[in-house]
C-alpha cells in the first residue's frame with residue numbers, strides 16, 4: 001500500500017464507516033459468533049506474497065465485522081459506554097496519520113501544549129478549582145496505578161522505588177467495598193498486596209463508604225504499627241453507581257495527611273453539567289481525580305484524564321531521566337511522560353480538541369442530560385411492572401433491577417436465564433452484577449447517538465419478558 005492507495009482506500013473506508021454508523025441499528029448489539037469462529041476463518045500462517053487491499057478489505061467486512069459487538073449501537077446498555085463521536089474519530093485518524101510519539105515536549109511540542117490546554121478547558125468545564133493540572137492517560141486503570149504508586153512513595157518518604165517494600169511495616173490503602181477491580185490490581189502491582197486494601201462497608205442510598213468506619217480503620221492500623229498510605233474514593237461505582245461522600249472523606253484524608261484519589265471513570269463526564277456536581281461535593285479536597293472521556297464524553301477510546309492538585313508529587317514518584325531522554329536548551333518545558341508509567345505517549349488531546357469544539361460544551365451537556373432523563377423515565381416505567389424489582393434506583397443513568405416470580409426460589413438463576421435470552425435476541429444488550437449478594441441486571445444509557453426511541457425498545461423487551469413470566 002502506498003500513499004496513493006491510501007486516498008483510494010481511505011475514501012472506501014470512510015464510506016464504509018459512515019454507512020456502518022448510520023445503519024448500526026440493523027445489527028444485533030452483541031455478536032452471536034461462537035468461540036473460535038473468527039480464529040478458524042483466518043489462515044494459519046502469514047501470506048508470503050502481498051495481497052490486494054480489496055481482498056483484505058473484503059475479509060474485514062465478511063470475517064471481522066460479524067465478530068464485533070457494536071459498542072456504538074444506540075441500544076448498547078451494557079457495562080459503561082465507550083463512545084466514539086465522529087469528530088473524535090476523525091481527529092484520531094489525523095493523529096494516526098502523523099504517527100507522532102509525544103513522550104517529551106520536544107518530540108511534539110504541539111501535543112504537550114494542546115494537552116495542557118485541554119486539561120485546563122476540562123477543569124473549567126467541570127467546575128474544578130483553579131490550580132488543578134493534569135495529564136491524559138490511556139485508561140483509568142493506569143491513572144489509578146500511578147496514584148497508588150504515588151501514595152506508596154509519599155508515605156515512604158520517597159524511598160520505596162530505591163529500596164523496595166521488604167522488611168517494612170505494612171502500607172494500608174482504604175476504599176469502599178464497591179470499588180472497581182482496577183483498584184485491586186493497582187494494589188497488587190504496586191507491591192502493597194491485596195490484604196492491605198481495607199474495604200470499608202457502604203451505607204445509604206448513594207452506597208458511600210461509612211466515614212466512621214474509615215476513621216476507625218485508620219486508627220486501628222496506626223495502633224498496630226501499619227502505615228496508612230492513602231484513600232481511594234469513587235464517584236459513580238461500576239456496579240450500581242455508588243458515590244462516596246468526598247467532602248467527609250477529604251476531611252479525614254487532610255487530618256491524617258493521606259493522599260486522596262477519586263475514581264470517577266464513568267460519572268466524571270457528567271460533571272460538565274452543574275446540576276450533577278452534588279455527587280462529588282468536596283472534590284477540591286482530592287489530590288488526584290480520574291475520569292474517562294472515552295466513556296461518556298464522546299471521545300474515541302482510549303482517553304482517560306487524570307487531574308492532579310500537585311503534579312510534582314506524581315513526578316517525584318515516576319520521573320526518571322536517563323541521558324538519552326534529557327532535553328536540553330528549552331526552559332520551562334514539561335515532559336508529560338514524567339507523570340506516567342509508560343514512556344511513549346499517544347497524541348490523545350487532539351481528539352478532545354476536535355470533539356469539544358465541534359459539539360461545544362452545550363452539545364456535550366445535552367447528550368448527558370438526555371441519557372439521565374431518559375433513564376429516569378425508563379426506571380419509572382419498569383418500576384410499575386409487577387414482575388420487576390428495582391434493586392438500586394438511578395444514579396445518573398445507571399440503575400439495577402431483577403425479574404421476580406412468585407414461587408421461584410432461585411431468582412439468580414431465573415435472571416441469568418432471562419438476561420441470556422435478551423442478549424441472544426440482540427435487540428438490546430445488558431450486563432449483570434451482584435448487589436447485596438443478589439444477581440441483578442444493570443441498565444445504563446450512554447451511547448452518544450442514542451435516541452429516546454431506543455429506550456422505548458428496551459422497555460418493550462423487558463415488558464415482553466415480564467409477560468412471559470405470567
Ligand SMILES: Cc1ncc(COP(=O)(O)O)c(C=O)c1O
Pocket residue numbers: 080138139140141142180182236237238263264265266292304
Ligand atoms: C468506576 C470505574 N473505574 C475504573 C474503570 C476502569 O477503566 P479503564 O478501562 O479505563 O481502565 C472502570 C471501567 O469500567 C470503571 O467503571
